[in-house]
Amino acid sequence: MRLEKRSHSSSAAMLLAPLGAVAFTLMISALLVLWAGAPVGQTYGLLLKGGFGSVFALSETLTRAIPLMLTGLAAAVAFKARLFNIGAEGQLYVGAMAAVAVGGLHGGTGFDLPPALLFLLMMLAAALAGALLLLGPALMKAKLGVDEVVTTLLLNFIVLLLVSLMLDGPMKDPSAMGWPQSVALLGDLELSKLIEQTRVHTGLLWAVALAVGLWALMKYTVLGFDIRAVGANPRAAAFAGVSVTRTVVLVALLSGGLAGLAGAIEVAGRTSYLTLDMSPGYGYSGIVIAMLAGLHPLGVVLGSVFVAGVLVGADSMSRVVGVPTYIADVIVATSLISVLVATLLTQYKVKLK
């Protein structure tokens, strides 16, 4: 098997590639649905309806999409500079911890600050916590050549244990009757709802605004150019006068900061306190979303709504036809692999000898 670069990608191929990837994913998942003994058509119908079929379904999907959008952006900017940050899960949790530390501890006094200022401090603290957590691995990569994939992965486990420790001790809510949750944020700091009677909150506007901001930064600023140059070829970038270490550090701060904000916005918009299970792997799903979006910030917005819709839809479908909710993870993982293959096929011809 060998690959041959296509001289140009036809527009028909560019259109067919994603459709083919979706068709392949649906086919694989259909086999699994049949294995579970459920009717395929009805299962897909329920999944679609549960994710997008009503105002309520859509509001749940958008609620779930908010943290995914932010972790997706975190992965997109880091991967663009070839900084393989697999630690968004941990960065999300330290962000949530920082948010609770600023906005919830101190016996409900709020440090006697006006709520608007305290809110700003809370978000800054969360972004800073996430950024600092990624700064370590980024510096170890830049200065010592330590692979950041392994260090960021291992830090996820360390952070989860730290959260568990905090929930047992300093951040424990004494009135939660032994339930492992932190003290709640001050009511004034919670994000307001976008639609009455639903859970979708103004964090969505924050996340979309950050996506647009990141897109503009990548496209129109010197830093954006440096990031793309370092990602494309670090040696050539260094030769052209781009400081690789400086760029990697800035990317780490940006990426970790976005993931930290995901944690703070989850706390302020949805849970209002920190728990050990507040993220069902948003950090890891963010990587998939970034890849599905081809690392494009605006694509991340769409990708996160797609993934959130599948997750939410699978939950409601599972209650009716009894297909395990893990089908959602299979759909997401299969679509990642098939989209990667499909994209490659638009650029290369595969020849069998």
Added chain:
Amino acid sequence: MTEFFDILANPAFWVAVLRIATPLILGTLGVLLCERAGVLNLGIEGIMVAGAFTGWLAVYGGAPLWAGVAVAALTGAALGLLHAFLTVGLALSQHVSGLGITLLATALSYYGYRVSFPKVSTPPTITPFAEMSWLPLPILAQQTAMTLLALLAVPVIAYVLFKTPVGLALRMVGENPQAAEGQGVSVARVRTGAIVAGSALMGVAGSFLTLSAFNAFFFNMVNGRGWICVALVVFASWRPGKALLGALLFAFFDALQLRLQQMNDVVLPYQLYLMLPYVLSIVALVLVARKASYPQALMKPYRRGER
């Protein structure tokens, strides 16, 4: 302090060390084979989950224990073949393909478990491997045959890697694929073989958890062991003997933190002890970073005719 020495003097401690080390030895050897051939395999975490599940499911369905191990190896090999297709055949990013395989294998295993056992409150169990009480060796006699398999795999893989033509070809495609191709070695074939063999070992590593260490399949039972193997192989400078040493050292600290938690005069939160193995893995990576000599072509996809 005397309590500390009491722990070390107790043979049960060393039995635990070897038991904890077993899946790490197998997994690290698996990563080592892939990386020596120039391919990062972050699929390990998911491949271990899949091996743990399919091996256990086969035994639960009535297959003998060793057949379960073989099923786990085949599962690993199949997922390895997918990784090889994506990274060697199509030259896609090794990071992304590996993570994709981890997500896919984990999701498929959990889905398969839920479809097979829709409504169980307690996980169904099997009769796992028995201890090798016939062995006249003190600590080894309290291990299962899978530990013996892992220990024997170390010299076998070392021999194959450094003393046979196959091993030479494998190391060549990981260091300098252009030169290997010039010598008439098919880079694609050797890399694919290495990934499939390495992934089979990862599958077996997973099955140790369900067929030997425990007797059931749980969600999250692999719990980062795969990632630790990826760190251990750097620590081991891609050498099988050092991989064994690294796995034992890691297991030593893991067993130690479990014992320290149970000591009654210690007041530190238990989470700090649980962090210890992960923290040590990072420290080890930093310590060896300066002299780590990565296989030269690691993470570099090879397309014939391209430079």
